[in-house]
Amino acid sequence: MRLSRILGCVAVVLSLTSTAMAAPIVSGDGESWTSVMNTVCAQVGSGTPCGGTTVIVDAHPAWQDSTLTTPRAQWVSYADTGYQGAVLAPRAGSASNPNGQTPIMEIVETFTGLAGAPLFVRFWADDTMGVFLNGVPMQAPVFGQDICADQAIGCQPGEFWDLNATTTGGLNTLRLVVYQLGTGTNTSDNPFGVLYSGSYSEGTVTQQTSVPEPMTISLLGVGLAGLGARRARTRRG
Numbered sequence: 001m002r003l004s005r006i007l008g009c010v011a012v013v014l015s016l017t018s019t020a021m022a023a024p025i026v027s028g029d030g031e032s033w034t035s036v037m038n039t040v041c042a043q044v045g046s047g048t049p050c051g052g053t054t055v056i057v058d059a060h061p062a063w064q065d066s067t068l069t070t071p072r073a074q075w076v077s078y079a080d081t082g083y084q085g086a087v088l089a090p091r092a093g094s095a096s097n098p099n100g101q102t103p104i105m106e107i108v109e110t111f112t113g114l115a116g117a118p119l120f121v122r123f124w125a126d127d128t129m130g131v132f133l134n135g136v137p138m139q140a141p142v143f144g145q146d147i148c149a150d151q152a153i154g155c156q157p158g159e160f161w162d163l164n165a166t167t168t169g170g171l172n173t174l175r176l177v178v179y180q181l182g183t184g185t186n187t188s189d190n191p192f193g194v195l196y197s198g199s200y201s202e203g204t205v206t207q208q209t210s211v212p213e214p215m216t217i218s219l220l221g222v223g224l225a226g227l228g229a230r231r232a233r234t235r236r237g
Contacts, residue, residue, distance in 0.1 A: 028074025057082025069197035089192035113167025121198030
């Protein structure tokens with residue numbers, strides 16, 4: 001059999017597809033915040049508007065236990081505004097936040113997704129917040145008040161709100177606009193913070209690899225052996 005015929009055998013093309021991977025979207029891993037409130041910017045020692053990286057804060061005893069979130073997340077704020085913290089977020093009734101409906105801060109998460117890939121995030125806040133995905137309102141803030149807000153996004157274990165959506169292809173932006181409704185004058189009875197935990201699908205990766213058929217490999221071996229024998233006979237002649 002000629003070697004050219006052996007090498008002309010068709011190879012098998014294997015398509016190897018990896019399992020879809022879920023990438024976490026959680027509070028407390030270095031997300032950024034911004035604010036246009038003068039009081040907030042003065043508290044962090046910056047001009048208005050201001051921004052920075054979130055600070056992990058202590059949870060009020062009534063808040064959702066962050067250790068129970070999956071993936072693991074942390075309560076965060078723009079400064080140490082958590083339970084018995086050093087900074088009191090602008091309270092409702094103050095000059096900068098007269099009715100509790102002025103945004104204290106915004107948190108932005110950006111990530112690269114695939115078109116139509118699943119996105120899930122669960123949110124808590126003290127006191128409430130609005131959620132936007134790629135500029136589209138997904139959940140409006142609720143300006144009621146008990147220990148936190150009266151649904152849909154509050155601070156207690158049962159006061160969460162779930163975002164179930166799909167991502168667009170390319171860069172995606174999740175924007176959280178957070179409000180303080182409490183009127184207390186210290187962080188023991190009027191803390192402020194945000195907790196969220198979820199993930200988005202990074203999709204699948206397909207790789208194509210050309211692999212010779214088993215019969216092709218066998219024929220190649222036979223062909224090479226035949227060529228060797230032919231050369232030996234030629235030398236003896």
